[in-house]
Amino acid sequence: MKRFGDFTAVAGIDVDVLPGEAFGFLGPNGAGKSSTMRMIGCISPPSGGELRILGMDPVRDGPAIRGRLGVCPQLDNLDPDLTVRENLTTYARYFGVPRGAARERAAELLDFVQLTERADSKVEPLSGGMKRRLTIARALVNEPDIVLLDEPTTGLDPQARHLVWERLFRLKQQGVTLVLTTHYMDEAEQLCDRLVVMDGGRIVAEGSPRALIERHSTREVVELRFAADSQEAFAGKLDGLGERIEVLPDRVLLYVADGDAALAQVEARGLTPAAVLVRRSSLEDVFLHLTGRTLVD
Numbered sequence: 001m002k003r004f005g006d007f008t009a010v011a012g013i014d015v016d017v018l019p020g021e022a023f024g025f026l027g028p029n030g031a032g033k034s035s036t037m038r039m040i041g042c043i044s045p046p047s048g049g050e051l052r053i054l055g056m057d058p059v060r061d062g063p064a065i066r067g068r069l070g071v072c073p074q075l076d077n078l079d080p081d082l083t084v085r086e087n088l089t090t091y092a093r094y095f096g097v098p099r100g101a102a103r104e105r106a107a108e109l110l111d112f113v114q115l116t117e118r119a120d121s122k123v124e125p126l127s128g129g130m131k132r133r134l135t136i137a138r139a140l141v142n143e144p145d146i147v148l149l150d151e152p153t154t155g156l157d158p159q160a161r162h163l164v165w166e167r168l169f170r171l172k173q174q175g176v177t178l179v180l181t182t183h184y185m186d187e188a189e190q191l192c193d194r195l196v197v198m199d200g201g202r203i204v205a206e207g208s209p210r211a212l213i214e215r216h217s218t219r220e221v222v223e224l225r226f227a228a229d230s231q232e233a234f235a236g237k238l239d240g241l242g243e244r245i246e247v248l249p250d251r252v253l254l255y256v257a258d259g260d261a262a263l264a265q266v267e268a269r270g271l272t273p274a275a276v277l278v279r280r281s282s283l284e285d286v287f288l289h290l291t292g293r294t295l296v297d
Contacts, residue, residue: 001048002035002201009035011201012049019145022168022178024188024195028291032201033181034074034150040179041148042066054145067095070139070147074154076131078123084134085110085119088141095142102141109137113167129160136167147171149180153187165190185284199291209283216289217281218243220259224266225251225275234271241265248293255281 002010010032017023025033038044039051042062051058053065078087085106092102110116113133123131132153139147152168153161161184168191172178182188188195189209197205197212205212222242226234235247241262242254256262259278266273 001046002032002039002044003047009201010039013196013198013201013203015196015203015206017146017177017179019177020172020175021193022172022180022191024192025179025181025198026183026185026188026195026287027198030200031198031291033198035201036198037148037150037179037181041069041071067142068145070142070144072136072139072147072149072152074150076135078131078134078138080123083120083122084115084126087123087134088138091138092141097141105141105143109140112140112170113137114163127160129156129163132156132160132164133167136164140171144176146177146179149178151181151183153182153184161187185282185287189283197287197290204290205286212286213281213283216286218255219257219281220255220262221279221281221285222254222256222259222262222266223251223275223277223279224254224271224273226271227274237269237271238266255285 001008001012013032013036015023025036027033035044039046039058040053042053042058042065045059054068056065058065079090082090088106088109089099089102092105093099097105106119107116110119113136115130115133115137118126118130123134126134136149136152149168153164156164165187168178178191180191192209194206194208195212196203205216207215224234224238225231228234231247231250231252235245235252238245238252238254242256244255246253246255254262254266263276263278
């Protein structure tokens with residue numbers, strides 16, 4: 001639990017993250033994800049309840065825990081006055097890594113994140129993807145047991161995102177535990193073995209991405225767009241065709257087991273959509289169903 005005065009940011013959550021897995025926290029703004037990550041990172045003490053990290057109490061054993069954590073913050077906070085290599089070797093010294101070992105570790109990590117050729121470059125000219133990879137490399141200098149990743153690919157182009165995903169997947173293969181927050185549903189599906197969906201400081205769902213889709217959505221979704229100012233008039237004509245019908249300003253969503261069969265029934269009722277899309281349900285469908293479509297600032 002985490003409180004700030006009268007405001008409860010985290011109302012009490014119960015999760016166990018297993019060694020070597022990738023565990024995700026999903027939720028809209030204000031759901032409590034960042035507050036949870038700050039407690040796990042031993043930056044902000046819990047206001048109540050019990051929290052154990054690597055079997056230790058973060059209030060009593062904060063320094064020991066932090067020595068075994070790697071942290072990749074949402075915003076890159078690299079030192080622009082240092083070179084790429086120096087950002088790693090200098091940071092390694094905070095963990096007591098000897099100079100020679102720090103240089104060796106930096107070389108290994110730069111190879112791991114494919115930045116060896118930029119080792120002597122300053123940080124400022126690097127692309128956003130390069131800076132993100134360097135921030136991840138810096139989080140690994142102390143050979144952590146757990147890596148905390150807050151929105152690891154926000155703002156990156158698709159090529160850079162996929163390269164980061166590949167590096168994180170390799171880390172998981174090496175036995176490193178990953179704990180991440182993300183707003184990208186495809187990222188959660190790609191990286192997370194298990195995840196929780198948070199809303200209002202509480203957990204509203206937990207499981208693997210596939211299990212959450214099976215539990216909270218249907219096998220397929222039919223998106224229908226009708227040539228009219230309002231889609232609402234067509235919703236009543238679709239009653240009974242899906243487990244759930246959702247009317248949006250520009251389209252109607254039918255949540256069904258068989259999209260093609262449902263589409264045939266739509267046509268049998270004499271309805272002619274201007275555009276049709278039949279697709280598999282995704283984690284985004286689950287997320288929006290559980291947390292709503294209203295924008296949260």
